[in-house]
Amino acid sequence: MAEEVKLFRTWSSPFALRIVWALKLKGIQYETIFEDISNKSPLLLQYNPVYKKVPVLVHNGKPVSESLVILEYIEDTWKQTPLLPEDPYERATARFWAKFVDDKLMPSIWHVFVTQGKEQDEAIPLAIENLNLIEEQLKGKKFFSGETIGLVDIAFGWMGNLISVLEMVTGLKLIDAEKFPLLQAWMQNLSDVQVIKENWPPHDKLVSKFQAIRETYLATGAPK
Amino acid sequence: MAEEVKLFRTWSSPFALRIVWALKLKGIQYETIFEDISNKSPLLLQYNPVYKKVPVLVHNGKPVSESLVILEYIEDTWKQTPLLPEDPYERATARFWAKFVDDKLMPSIWHVFVTQGKEQDEAIPLAIENLNLIEEQLKGKKFFSGETIGLVDIAFGWMGNLISVLEMVTGLKLIDAEKFPLLQAWMQNLSDVQVIKENWPPHDKLVSKFQAIRETYLATGAPK
Known part of the structure; x- marks a missing residue:
């Protein structure tokens, strides 16, 4: 069939x-x-x-x-090109960090993005703390899953590109090479992967979109 | 080893x-x-x-x-007594509803539990809507996974018992047999399983604990 x-x-x-x-x-x-x-x-x-x-x-x-x-x-x-390792503990570790991306990391970065002034200042430490936690997972590795892309790279991958959009819109540098050398290198490694590179949404269009989103939130208040 | x-x-x-x-x-x-x-x-x-x-x-x-x-x-x-079916689509369905329990259903029930008056009245419809969604998944089945207990039963299982504690503490009947006949039957089926029955926390102790939690929230305001 x-x-x-x-x-x-x-x-x-x-x-x-x-x-x-x-x-x-x-x-x-x-x-x-x-x-x-x-x-x-x-x-x-x-x-x-x-x-x-x-x-x-x-x-x-x-x-x-x-x-x-x-x-x-x-x-x-589809078993080809596995996204998860075979070892149960490594699978659990990947699932844990993929879930962390959705439950903690992305919301904390988003909160920085949709706020300004004192509220933003207060939101930054949590985002930095979460970024530090994920940075540690890259020690000695090209991707979160090792030499090739896996679940966590895919789960967090978009933020790797989005962060530059968010930084451009807010004028705020959240991930710099000094504080997050491994995340910086990972973002570059990810961008070099053909399938990833070929499928980014257009950068300019994203900037316009997120500019509009941020303005709406700043006018109406950020979601708690 | x-x-x-x-x-x-x-x-x-x-x-x-x-x-x-x-x-x-x-x-x-x-x-x-x-x-x-x-x-x-x-x-x-x-x-x-x-x-x-x-x-x-x-x-x-x-x-x-x-x-x-x-x-x-x-x-x-540990492969014995599988919690997930073998079929990929059935596995995805179980994972979807287990995630729904954590992301939507439990928070909406919890919101009813930690509020009162108008705020509680406003919280009830969402809890009922979510309960209706999960009730539908039990059509023609003894457990969410069929004849034996699986991931969704385990994920939602505790609420099956907790609901009676929450109802006792709030004086509010959220799941009645008329509105939720399948959930009612499922709660009974679940309670009949030896491993489940033998491991409930003591009911009286739960009532005291949740009474105290509710009082604290009502005094300090419910989390948004």
């Missing part, structure tokens, strides 16, 4: 980009459906009735949502 | 109870270290420096934290 693989995404969603990378790293052919999140398609709402969000992966008619769940599904379904 | 398995837990943590159940279902011998969260042991802080929380599972000297990550580790390490 010919496989039918469809990815519902937006051009800018960092969570959807994880799925793009994983599918391309594994060489899976798929069809892309670009969603407009201000006018979601009936199909997206049908496939992800709980969160009504991208990304959704539809494989032979069956939908999977939540990007870390989709990555596990891709890993379980 | 003799295996060394240690579980750092508290007597009441619902997240730690997940690990107790999983280990017992798989017949793994382990040592329990009961932590006092008001005076955490140096070992706990060493094993879980990121979150400084229970549960932590230590297997042959290597620590794993975050209960859903630990459950995956247990599943990867």
Whole structure:
């Protein structure tokens, strides 16, 4: 049977980009459906009735949502170019840090991004603390998973590019080479990977988008 | 080599109870270290420096934290009595709902529990909406995973018992048999499982504990 693989995404969603990378790293052919999140398609709402969000992966008619769940599904379904190591402890370590990216690291960086003045000053230490924790995981390694890209690289990868956008929009340097030499080197290593490089959303378009998001938050108050 | 398995837990943590159940279902011998969260042991802080929380599972000297990550580790390490099905799509479905329990369902129920009056009235619809979503997953099934207990049963299992404690403390009936017949039946099925039944924390002690928690929140304001 010919496989039918469809990815519902937006051009800018960092969570959807994880799925793009994983599918391309594994060489899976798929069809892309670009969603407009201000006018979601009936199909997206049908496939992800709980969160009504991208990304959704539809494989032979069956939908999977939540990007870390989709990555596990891709890993379980297509064995080539593994995203997770075989050793149970190494798998747990990768899952722990991928979850940390979603639960702690990204929200703390985001909080810096959507605030200013005293509120931003207060938000920075937590972001730095979380960045230090993830920096330590890169000791002696090219990627979080070693010599090749794995789950944590994919989970945090987009922030590796986004950080330059956020820094440009805020005028604030969060990750510098002096404080975070390993993260700096990792961002470069990641950008050198063909599949990653070829699939970044356009930088200028991201800057405009995030500029607008930041202005909205500054005008209406940051989410707590 | 003799295996060394240690579980750092508290007597009441619902997240730690997940690990107790999983280990017992798989017949793994382990040592329990009961932590006092008001005076955490140096070992706990060493094993879980990121979150400084229970549960932590230590297997042959290597620590794993975050209960859903630990459950995956247990599943990867000890194959007997599987908690996840073999089919990739069914695995993804189980992971999706286990994540939903942590990300959406439990916080929404908790919000009802730590509020009162108008704030509570406003919190109830979201909890009910989430309970409806999970109720639907039980259609035609004894447990979320079918005839035997799996990941979602373990992830949501404690709430199955806790709900009666929360209802007693708040005087509010959130899950009744008329609105949630499948959840009601599931809670009963779960309670009938030997490993589950034998490992509930003492009901009276839970009521006292949650009474105190609710009073503290009502006095100081609920977390947003």
